[in-house]
Amino acid sequence: MTPQVDALYRCYWHLVAHRSEVAEPGAWLRLDWAFGDLLVFNDDGEIGAFDNVCPHRGARFFVGDHGVGPMLCPYHGWRYGGGALKPALAKSFDPEVLAAQTIGRYRTAWCGDFLFVGVEPEQDLADQLGGAAVQLETVSRLITRRRDFHALPFECDWRVAVENALETYHVNLIHGETLASLAMVEKSLVVDGPNLTWEGEVTDKRTLRGLSALGRYFDAAEAYQGYWTIHVFPFAMISSTFGYSYAVQTYFPARDARRTHFCTRLLDGRVRPGAERAVEAFLDSSAEMNRRIFEEDRQICERVSPAYDLEKPQRAFARSEERLRLLHERLSAMKNPLS
Ligand code: FES
Ligand SMILES: [Fe+2]
Secondary structure (H helix, E strand, C coil), X not given: CCHHHHHHHHHCEEEEEEHHHHCCCCEEEEEEECCEEEEEEEECCEEEEXXXXXXXXCCCCCCCCEEECCEECCCCCCEEECXXXXXXXXXXXXXXXXXXXXXXXXXXXXXXCEEEEECCCCCCHHHHHCCHHHHHHHHHHCEEEEEEEXXXXXXXXXXXXXXXXXXXXXXXHHCCCCHHHHCEEEEEEEXXXXXXXXXXXXXXXXXXXXXXXXXXXXXXXXXXXXXXXXEECCCEEEEEECCCEEEEEEEEECCCCCCEEEEEEEEEECXXXXXXXXXXXXXXXXXXXXXXXXXXXXXXXXXXXXXXCXXXXXXXXXXXXXXXXXXXXXXXXXXXCXX
């Protein structure tokens, strides 16, 4: 890990889940990040973030992406529950040594229904989010459930993947059959410290008509009536079209600088009572479209040469790459974050 990535991991809070994903006792989800796997687990109503590693001999508690079940190690039967580690055949161990066994845990904090995890965060979550906290909280309340979870490693530097997500310059060439159909035109860019919110107007008349017509099925009046996206610095993004669904992306840098642990989730917005059946096919197709868009992004990101210098001073930025420029500026300013 580079010193910069290490500092970003340690000093910032990271958005990792929505409350609805781990709402029931025993619900869990697993994300890859540079410290192994991060486990978000609902321990009898207490939602915590753990290393997915049993302290006995290191077996992983859970494999897969998400599920519901006890945090039980399949190797020798140690379990975690009610805030305590419960070794199998505890009497057969030296009690002092046993008492010293712990599961790695991370700090957690909430912004509305969004869960953030911290390693050694430098500030409170509210301070880190600044003005972005209000809209994040609002958006978090408009989300009802997870529809899709798709972990997809990108074989590229995390900055390549995030830079790609921060500009619309590539949309026509890379997403000609998907995202380009919105014919987005920038409406606003709001800078809240390191967090960037961008709103785009949907200008394709046919697409706009179709999307507007769906409005009667959703309770999304509070959502932006267009394309809205926020970069929650450093490793997360959320985007939505009309608030019908929300795509949440995490871009955790891997230990190997040429790899990014990317994950996209599609979360449903609020559907009006009785309209659930009517929107099912639309939301399923949104999930499919979301996967397709990120597959397109993955392919072009992996085409970026590792020899390209992401820190070179004279990088050219189109107007539609302003957010990318701001990220570049911020990362350049913290080139030696540990010094
Ligand atoms: S490795 Fe988990 S119980 Fe032994
Ligand atoms: Fe893209």
